[in-house]
Amino acid sequence: MPHNKRVLLINPWIYDFTACDFWLRPLGLLYLASIIRTHTNLEIDFLDFLDCSRLGSGFGFRSRRRSDGRASFYKEEVKKPDLFRHIPRKFSRYGWPLAQAEEFLKNLPPPEAVLLTCTMTYWYPGVQTAVELVRKIFGQVPVVLGGIYATLCPEHARRQSGAEVVVTGAGENIILPMIKEICGADSLRPGSDSVSFSGLDSLPFPAYDLYQDRSTVCLLTSKGCPLNCSYCASRLLFPGFEQRQPERVVSEILHFYGLGARHIAFYDDALLLNRQWHLSKILESIARFQIGLNFHTPNGLSPRAVDGELATLMRKAGFTSIFLSLESSDTDWLRQTGPKVEAADLERALDCLEKAGYRRHEISVYVLVGQPLQTGDQVRDSLKLVRQLGARPRLAYYSPVPGTRDYELLLEAGKLKTDSDPLVHNKLVFPYFWGSLSPEELEEIKRAGRQS
Ligand code: B12
Ligand code: SF4
Structure with missing residues (x-):
């Protein structure tokens, strides 16, 4: 039986000197996931590479959420960007180990499009890694980047992120026309062609059910x-x-x-x-x-x-x-x-x-x-x-x-x-x-x- 059309939504890794899960959730992407679910026929695969609760007990890491809801990330030290070579601190990639991420993606059916966010301008190396991995596994699938980095540094994002499409600003009124263009008009549910959102109260609730934790x-x-x-x-x-x-x-x-x-x-x-x-x-x-x-x-x-x-x-x-x-x-x-x-x-x-x-x-x-x-x-x-x-x-x-x-x-x-x-x-x-x-x-x- 043919698979339904799918989109893959990714919250990438953090590359930084330090990072902790300070009640971090990619809220913008979760709103978009909810809109896609309500107004299209597409299946959603959602991957938050910062959600370490999904990692098994391997890697010498056990995901621990403190009683106040904060948590630590799995991290691997990576080469410091040249720009930071004179800074005497270690630099790490926070979130899923690359091998685990690759394994997970390999087991997914190919998506029609990949949607990425990035919530700090200086965390863009995580986007680059995600795009590289997506390309390695799914080839030339359209990759769309939105979020705070894309909005505040659009030129840099167009040159350096690897995404085909860089969207600035709020995504709620852009996402459905974009899906129609990339995935075809039959991807939208009847009547969804003319949907437009005016304000937060007009949006469906963000899709936290996509998380296990x-x-x-x-x-x-x-x-x-x-x-x-x-x-x-x-x-x-x-x-x-x-x-x-x-x-x-x-x-x-x-x-x-x-x-x-x-x-x-x-x-x-x-x-x-x-x-x-x-x-x-x-x-x-x-x-x-x-x-x-x-x-x-x-x-x-x-x-x-x-x-x-x-x-x-x-x-x-x-x-x-x-x-x-x-x-x-x-x-x-x-x-x-x-x-x-x-x-x-x-x-x-x-x-x-x-x-x-x-x-x-x-x-x-x-x-x-x-x-x-x-x-x-x-x-x-x-x-x-x-x-x-x-x-x-x-x-x-x-x-x-x-x-x-x-x-x-x-x-x-x-x-x-x-x-x-x-x-x-x-x-x-x-x-x-x-x-x-x-x-x-x-x-x-x-x-x-x-x-x-
Ligand atoms: C919540 C928040 C935090 C949280 C968590 C942030 C996170 N990364 O998840 C906490 C409190 C931890 C935090 C910490 C910090 N933050 Co802060 N934070 C915010 C805040 C208030 C909201 C972000 C948010 O979730 N918005 C809500 C969602 C719905 O909006 P959104 O993500 O933009 O998504 C929309 C669009 O962008 C778009 N979109 C998003 N993704 C995608 C994907 C696609 C494909 C498409 C099409 C569209 C799209 O559509 C969405 C819906 O409209 C912003 C300010 C702001 N007004 O945005 C600052 C902000 C991002 N933070 C900022 C700063 C400075 C910091 C700190 C450095 C503060 C400090 N001095 O400690 C720290 C840094 C943390 C670190 N470890 O380095 C700066 C940005 C800095 C930068 N260089 O990027 C901002 C902009 C605030 C500011 N004062 O200027 N922050
Ligand atoms: S402009 Fe508003 S959100 Fe930004 S720092 Fe000042 S009071 Fe806070």
């Missing part, structure tokens, strides 16, 4: 951010700001719970905006269900928006890991880069969270390091302030993103070029390329951060 999922309740901080790419990825209907978010959370999810990470850029009629409404409903979910906010929350009522709701609904974004305690720096928060906001937010039942040292506060206008002393002072307030400082390493105001500064200073290799966006390399901090000073700041 569904204990950890991520979620968007909104898209974009109305602010415009000088180091941030939010506007380049989505220029507007859109919030979902709270009821629809609650349905999605309950749907995830039904699939087995117990840890839910919010991926929103501005989760707390208009919180009275948005997040508070969602949490009020969820708290009523009392189903024992754990919520996480790896993408930091704005301390300015945390008040007593919200803190109590967060506690009741099951927020277990809270990350707040301070970035810096330096008022001038904050004014220059985007006045989203002040040190006083943090103090107030921590008071509210403590009153709601959280212990201060359980709350992580991001402090940015490596941004071109920062000095070492500013970073040290910020770490000290967070410690003095009893919370846990966490360094957030700066990644320069093309198209942001800070990237312009680095261009003007001749420290980066418009066509610099996206590898230099890696958050750990600034002391070796353009940073005002030396590697030694950074190490000293890290030590001070642990002790202050």
